[in-house]
Amino acid sequence: xxxxxxxxxxxxxxxxxxxxxxxxxxxxxxxxxxxxxxxxxxxxxxxxxxxxxxxxxxxxxxxxxxxxxxxxxxxxxxxxxxxxxxxxxxxxxxxxxxxxxxxxxxxxxxxxxxxxxxxxxxxxxxxxxxxxxxxxxxxxxxxxxxxxxxxxxxxxxxxxxxxxxxxxxxxxxxxxxxxxxxxxxxxxxxxxxxxxxxxxxxxxxxxxxxxxxxxxxxxxxxxxxxxxxxxxxxxxxxxxxxxxxxxxxxxxxxxxxxxxxxxxxxxxxxxxxxxxxxxxxxxxxxxxxxxxxxxxxxxxxxxxxxxxxxxxxxxxxxxxxxxxxxxxxxxxxxxxxxxxxxxxxxxxxxxxxxxxxxxxxxxxxxxxxxxxxxxxxxxxxxxxxxxxxxxxxxxxxxxxxxxxxxxxxxxxxxxxxxxxxxxxxxxxxxxxxxxxxxxxxxxxxxxxxxxxxxxxxxxxxxxxxxxxxxxxxxxxxxxxxxxxxxxxxxxxxxxxxxxxxxxxxxxxxxxxxxxxxxxxxxxxxxxxxxxxxxxxxxxxxxxxxxxxxxxxxxxxxxxxxxxxxxxxxxxx
Amino acid sequence: xxxxxxxxxxxxxxxxxxxxxxxxxxxxxxxxxxxxxxxxxxxxxxxxxxxxxxxxxxxxxxxxxxxxxxxxxxxxxxxxxxxxxxxxxxxxxxxxxxxxxxxxxxxxxxxxxxxxxxxxxxxxxxxxxxxxxxxxxxxxxxxxxxxxxxxxxxxxxxxxxxxxxxxxxxxxxxxxxxxxxxxxxxxxxxxxxxxxxxxxxxxxxxxxxxxxxxxxxxxxxxxxxxxxxxxxxxxxxxxxxxxxxxxxxxxxxxxxxxxxxxxxxxxxxxxxxxxxxxxxxxxxxx
Numbered sequence: 001x002x003x004x005x006x007x008x009x010x011x012x013x014x015x016x017x018x019x020x021x022x023x024x025x026x027x028x029x030x031x032x033x034x035x036x037x038x039x040x041x042x043x044x045x046x047x048x049x050x051x052x053x054x055x056x057x058x059x060x061x062x063x064x065x066x067x068x069x070x071x072x073x074x075x076x077x078x079x080x081x082x083x084x085x086x087x088x089x090x091x092x093x094x095x096x097x098x099x100x101x102x103x104x105x106x107x108x109x110x111x112x113x114x115x116x117x118x119x120x121x122x123x124x125x126x127x128x129x130x131x132x133x134x135x136x137x138x139x140x141x142x143x144x145x146x147x148x149x150x151x152x153x154x155x156x157x158x159x160x161x162x163x164x165x166x167x168x169x170x171x172x173x174x175x176x177x178x179x180x181x182x183x184x185x186x187x188x189x190x191x192x193x194x195x196x197x198x199x200x201x202x203x204x205x206x207x208x209x210x211x212x213x214x215x216x217x218x219x220x221x222x223x224x225x226x227x228x229x230x231x232x233x234x235x236x237x238x239x240x241x242x243x244x245x246x247x248x249x250x251x252x253x254x255x256x257x258x259x260x261x262x263x264x265x266x267x268x269x270x271x272x273x274x275x276x277x278x279x280x281x282x283x284x285x286x287x288x289x290x291x292x293x294x295x296x297x298x299x300x301x302x303x304x305x306x307x308x309x310x311x312x313x314x315x316x317x318x319x320x321x322x323x324x325x326x327x328x329x330x331x332x333x334x335x336x337x338x339x340x341x342x343x344x345x346x347x348x349x350x351x352x353x354x355x356x357x358x359x360x361x362x363x364x365x366x367x368x369x370x371x372x373x374x375x376x377x378x379x380x381x382x383x384x385x386x387x388x389x390x391x392x393x394x395x396x397x398x399x400x401x402x403x404x405x406x407x408x409x410x411x412x413x414x415x416x417x418x419x420x421x422x423x424x425x426x427x428x429x430x431x432x433x434x435x436x437x438x439x440x441x442x443x444x445x446x447x448x449x450x451x452x453x454x455x456x457x458x459x460x461x462x463x464x465x466x467x468x469x470x471x472x473x474x475x476x477x478x479x480x481x482x483x484x485x486x487x488x489x490x491x492x493x494x495x496x497x498x499x500x501x502x503x504x505x506x507x508x509x510x511x512x513x514x515x516x517x518x519x520x521x522x523x524x525x526x527x528x529x530x531x532x533x534x535x536x537x538x539x540x541x542x543x544x545x546x547x548x549x550x551x552x553x554x555x556x557x558x559x560x561x562x563x564x565x566x567x568x569x570x571x572x
Numbered sequence: 573x574x575x576x577x578x579x580x581x582x583x584x585x586x587x588x589x590x591x592x593x594x595x596x597x598x599x600x601x602x603x604x605x606x607x608x609x610x611x612x613x614x615x616x617x618x619x620x621x622x623x624x625x626x627x628x629x630x631x632x633x634x635x636x637x638x639x640x641x642x643x644x645x646x647x648x649x650x651x652x653x654x655x656x657x658x659x660x661x662x663x664x665x666x667x668x669x670x671x672x673x674x675x676x677x678x679x680x681x682x683x684x685x686x687x688x689x690x691x692x693x694x695x696x697x698x699x700x701x702x703x704x705x706x707x708x709x710x711x712x713x714x715x716x717x718x719x720x721x722x723x724x725x726x727x728x729x730x731x732x733x734x735x736x737x738x739x740x741x742x743x744x745x746x747x748x749x750x751x752x753x754x755x756x757x758x759x760x761x762x763x764x765x766x767x768x769x770x771x772x773x774x775x776x777x778x779x780x781x782x783x784x785x786x787x788x789x790x791x792x793x794x795x796x797x798x799x800x801x802x803x804x805x806x807x808x809x810x811x812x813x814x815x816x817x818x819x820x821x822x823x824x825x826x827x828x829x830x831x832x833x834x835x836x837x838x839x840x841x842x843x844x845x846x847x848x849x850x851x852x853x854x855x856x857x858x
Contacts, residue, residue, distance in 0.1 A: 011590035534609035537669035539676030
């Protein structure tokens, strides 16, 4: 057979050359970048949207949620020996319309209950799962109903009441679950058709009576007579929320009157008064929100009121606070503390001890470096002052400039993507807004204000500035991308509700991540958008994250997010 | 000059195509988790398009390595380049702003800007197109001249000693000597050791010829023994070869184990064994 040896040799050499080139590109990226992205993205963070902390009454056990590889896990932690156990998991795949709900601890802390929405194909009912409060072992699993169970109250150590909606949502049912002396758990509906107004609270007022709020009215039901009674109807003072103290037997109503807030205390039916006793200050009540988060000069500080005390205690915190919960004399914080891995802390006001009880790092980071955000304040063009947080590159070199990523976010706490950006050599800045929708109108103004601040930093490469937006944030992002196209090198859009108009955009690079299981129209829209972008000469990195919907809810999805950001920013 | 140019061009094409194939395969592998845009011309994913491009590039590079016919190589390279140019025209026709938007993964994989990646690809395709078409045209224009210059073999009439020049393709043909009019045979279809003849009124002369295989392309060449040692262009591939005695090979009959000696160019032929008369296929000794 004819064989051109010189041709063969040339082909082999050129293939080797191409591989060597690729190797050279990888070698010139920040060391271990993909390993860092993998490591940071796999940490199993606390859910940003849901994250709540449920300590028992005696502060000896804690129930919390955290992402697992495939979904969200509910963990039980015995605070005495700090042993943790996942009691159940809601898989991200087929995640239904609702999240896990904690039904609280029984009064004697021997039991706690959770409600799970359907999360398996063919499973129409929500499930109530009752666990042993000392060990976290499952006691019993009960089908609860085919609609939202979100209102519940323990009536006694062995019974609780809950409300669920019948199909269609207009009819509500009050049911109880009780453990009989023979050990069996019996579920029995007590009352049906409370009304079509949504229920926003449910409390037990005795072992056989409950109360709840519907719009601005307060209702009570005694199981012995079975008829609900309207015990409060707002007239001038509009009921916003209420609590009930079993110690005093009083209802505390948080009301508004025009623009003023006031709290009203009353104790029906014997001490009924149309306006109750109007209180000018919040009263000590273990069910009231007795901690307030404030920011002082860009730093977090909590004002906490402990049990049996009317004094507010100032509690400074050198880091981010994702969530907090006061329980008796203890304060629980999910967040970050300078130079410590993110986690959950328990702060005991009696002893003054402050311990990290859960860390999101199961072992020390091998490749990446934890970067603490530095906070500051800014004022935007419409006069709104707010906080910004900046993650700086881990290894700043003199005379070198670094890319910048800017976004606006309502969330505090650990997220892997600012970390991978900083570890790879980028500035990442978030302007903070109060909540998901509040402040969203100022997205562009806030981002521009932060851009102007960062533009003064000589280490920022203004030729490589990227915008960052998630979901609804992508509407203002798309507008800003078009309005000030010259400023931006590109944009990162997660599960975008809107995409930039291609005729306006002169950016060279876009990254879009969406859930593979988002609705089919959205996925198709994004695929078509990518085709159009490519035709328009815009490079668009596009990924559909497997098993994820609009909101990513697993470590696997978070890791994919982090890896794609690393690829996008550093070209791996 | 021309064969050398063709060899240089096909050699460089092999290197470039191998590099292109490796590059697009690496790009597909590196951007495995990304969804690629649909190519607007062929309506397939850019990833599949890259696989096809890499596969065709690899096959073409292999053809250039394993096929001896330079014309065929050039035609295939031209075909490949033309396809790519037509694809580029198709992109413009469907309204795409060049291939820029489709090359992000390739650019990222090799740390290039997208415009640099696009420029490199364009340069490659233009090189293949211009190189293959120019060389094909040149070889087509040069072919007749090459034939007349390269194919002449000189000999002397054994009757009158006069010089006769003829093309190697005419070996074995009978013709009258232009000087003495004696009938001479320029070549013989018979084996190397043919009988010398001088018959009747006309003086027929049998020129002893030898057979060899071209060392470059393997094509068979028959030449008169008196051209021994001369360097001529191969009538098949134009490579310069030295006419020399064919190398004889030896093998044993698989049936009777009798020894058989045969010229190298007979490898692959089926003959009856001179000892046992069983059919055997001549093979190169191991």
